[in-house]
Amino acid sequence: xxxxxxxxxxxxxxxxxxxxxxxxxxxxxxxxxxxxxxxxxxxxxxxxxxxxxxxxxxxxxxxxxxxxxxxxxxxxxxxxxxxxxxxxxxxxxxxxxxxxxxxxxxxxxxxxxxxxxxxxxxxxxxxxxxxxxxxxxxxxxxxxxxxxxxxxxxxxxxxxxxxxxxxxxxxxxxxxxxxxxxxxxxxxxxxxxxxxxxxxxxxxxxxxxxxxxxxxxxxxxxxxxxxxxxxxxxxxxxxxxxxxxxxxxxxxxxxxxxxxxxxxxxxxxxxxxxxxxxxxxxxxxxxxxxxxxxxxxxxxxxxxxxxxxxxxxxxxxxxxxxxxxxxxxxxxxxxxxxxxxxxxxxxxxxxxxxxxxxxxxxxxxxxxxxxxxxxxxxxxxxxxxxxxxxxxxxxxxxxxxxxxxxxxxxxxxxxxxxxxxxxxxxxxxxxxxxxxxxxxxxxxxxxxxxxxxxxxxxxxxxxxxxxxxxxxxxxxxxxxxxxxxxxxxxxxxxxxxxxxxxxxxxxxxxxxxxxxxxxxx
Numbered sequence: 315x316x317x318x319x320x321x322x323x324x325x326x327x328x329x330x331x332x333x334x335x336x337x338x339x340x341x342x343x344x345x346x347x348x349x350x351x352x353x354x355x356x357x358x359x360x361x362x363x364x365x366x367x368x369x370x371x372x373x374x375x376x377x378x379x380x381x382x383x384x385x386x387x388x389x390x391x392x393x394x395x396x397x398x399x400x401x402x403x404x405x406x407x408x409x410x411x412x413x414x415x416x417x418x419x420x421x422x423x424x425x426x427x428x429x430x431x432x433x434x435x436x437x438x439x440x441x442x443x444x445x446x447x448x449x450x451x452x453x454x455x456x457x458x459x460x461x462x463x464x465x466x467x468x469x470x471x472x473x474x475x476x477x478x479x480x481x482x483x484x485x486x487x488x489x490x491x492x493x494x495x496x497x498x499x500x501x502x503x504x505x506x507x508x509x510x511x512x513x514x515x516x517x518x519x520x521x522x523x524x525x526x527x528x529x530x531x532x533x534x535x536x537x538x539x540x541x542x543x544x545x546x547x548x549x550x551x552x553x554x555x556x557x558x559x560x561x562x563x564x565x566x567x568x569x570x571x572x573x574x575x576x577x578x579x580x581x582x583x584x585x586x587x588x589x590x591x592x593x594x595x596x597x598x599x600x601x602x603x604x605x606x607x608x609x610x611x612x613x614x615x616x617x618x619x620x621x622x623x624x625x626x627x628x629x630x631x632x633x634x635x636x637x638x639x640x641x642x643x644x645x646x647x648x649x650x651x652x653x654x655x656x657x658x659x660x661x662x663x664x665x666x667x668x669x670x671x672x673x674x675x676x677x678x679x680x681x682x683x684x685x686x687x688x689x690x691x692x693x694x695x696x697x698x699x700x701x702x703x704x705x706x707x708x709x710x711x712x713x714x715x716x717x718x719x720x721x722x723x724x725x726x727x728x729x730x731x732x733x734x735x736x737x738x739x740x741x742x743x744x745x746x747x748x749x750x751x752x753x754x755x756x757x758x759x760x761x762x763x764x765x766x767x768x769x770x771x772x773x774x775x776x777x778x779x780x781x782x783x784x785x786x787x788x789x790x791x792x793x794x795x796x797x798x799x800x801x802x803x804x805x806x807x808x809x810x811x812x813x814x815x816x817x818x819x820x821x822x823x824x825x826x827x828x829x830x831x832x833x834x835x
Contacts, residue, residue: 315468316533318357319514323540325350326440327587333421333443334591343447377480380487383720387490388463390728394500395459397734398744399451400751401501405758405782407431409451409502412442413784423595426792428781430602433595435588437543438504451784454502461506462499466490468513469690473697475520476659481701484716488693491720494635494682495689496727500734504544505686511541512551512687516665519555523562523661528573531559535577539584546600547684550672552581557668558661616675625674633682637689638719643712644696651699659698666691748785754827757781759807761788762824766805766831769822774799775831779809804832 328346332338373381399405411432415421421440424432438458445453466486473482489495498505518534538555541548559574589599598604615621630642648655655663669688677684685692703709733751736742745762752758759782761767766775767788774789776799783790791799804811804818807829811818815834822831 315464315471315514316518316537318354318464319511319537319540321350321353321357322441323437323543323584326437326543329440329443330421330436330587333415333440336418336420338416338419338421338443338447340447343444347444374480377483379717380480380483383487383717383724384466384490386724387496387727390724390731391459391462391496391499392456393734393738394727394731395455396452396738397455397500397731398737398748398751399455399502399784400748400753400758401503402753402756402758402782404451404502405784408439408504409442409446409454410782410784411436412439412454413446415443416447428783428792433588433592433601434546435543435585436504437540438507442502451502455500458502458504458506459499461510462490462495465506465510465513465690468510468517469693472513472517472520472690473694475517475524476662476694476698477701481697484713485690485693485697487720488638488640488697488716489690491723492636492638492686492689493723493726494633494637494686496723497635497730498683498686500731503683505683508541508544508548509687509690511537511544512548513690515541515551515555516691519558520661523558526562526564528576531573531577532580535580536584539581541687542581542585543588546603547677547680548687549600550676551669551687552578554665554668554672555581558664561660561664622674625678629682629685635682637682637685638716638723640716640719641692641696643715644700647703648696648699651702654702655695655699659695662691662695662698666695749826755808757807758785759783759829760785760827762827765822765824766829769831770803773802775803775805776801778804778806778812780805780807780829802834804834806830806832 325346328350329338329343332342332346399409407429411424411429414424414429422432438461441457442454445451445457466489469489470482470486473485477485495506515534515538518530518537522530522534534555538548538551541551555577556574559577560570562570565573592601593599595601627642630637630645631639652663666688669691670685673685673688700709700712734747737744737747745760748760749762752760754760757780759780764787770788772789774791774796776794776796777783777786777790777792790805793799794801804815807827811830811832815832818832818834820830821833823829
């Protein structure tokens, strides 16, 4: 898993380098991609398929049932991944920014305020450049789906540090059965890659806490560094690991300071090129953080214990992107078992508590999907507490409840993803699907029958009050001061034309997509 994480990170940086040197063309991308595929194939070859099937045959009936659930969830999620993109953030920037890079054949700063994320670390978006260059957004969705499965395996690896094979498998299945994970698995976001890298960072740290080998800690720092490359919010996890380093027994204070310094330098150095790019363009290495465009979640109200408790309960039970009820069900047992958890599983407990606090004070705007990176630890903590109960009957009742919840998730996600089936089977065209499923009242756009593209040709169009631009296939600008705009066409969505353009003539209107095209006379 370490080799896979590093390989993906290096490949992403290779695509970035091509982009910085304006070399995003087929030949250059293939030169970089073919060795990556060869190395990936080498890693896959190391997995003995016969041993896997033999191990499955030796599993208990309950383990086979869990593996069946994993298989069903994977099939349901891949069905969703094989359909066109519908998710808001993907159509806003996760896909649109790399698409603009592909069109320009370079990575550059998109100065327009709509794409202020263009300078943030984008390990995953660099991966999306390749399928967008050779295929379409479905390739990017499959990449994100694959990271979800990789995180399942990483979750299992963490759990095996403390639990039996069956218990660890249960932890992994509960993680994957979260509706928010299922939904993310059918999008081209970046939350599952972040979860993959943060999960591996925790795995190697827990191993370091046992063997105290510097190399293991270095592995943890590298994985966390790549997590920051995926999402800048992972910077908030670094202080948690530094704090835990100082709790590791058997080390002198000097050794702890030394190892903490090594960890910090490595975790920061991995995403450093992105910080340099951002600083070069804006003077702010963490742009758009610390600007009016950055996170604005913290208010003094968050310090209220009532707000904290209400948010905690709402997150566990009533989030728009829901979590499985397991975490709420198991919470009383976790509270009762705090003395045991502090004594034997302190790192998992500390990581769980402080990661939630980091999310609470900085990242609530992302909802539960920003908690996805920490769900493996939360689930592991709950299962540890569950299996520490002396009453075996209580364990069985809760496990059965968990299994039923997972089955319900399979049904729920299956019903949600069924809409993609007609498209996958070729019964429905992409246009028919998107015209039916896109939310045009919430910023989505689609050029029905390429009507606008046929009118404007190669002329650059000024877009006004438009947001999710991924499906646009004609030249556009978002600023009327752009010198490359020919001052001929204006496209607006759900808005009035500004007074200075009142003399423009309406030449096209689509009531479904809510857009109007004007020609300046």
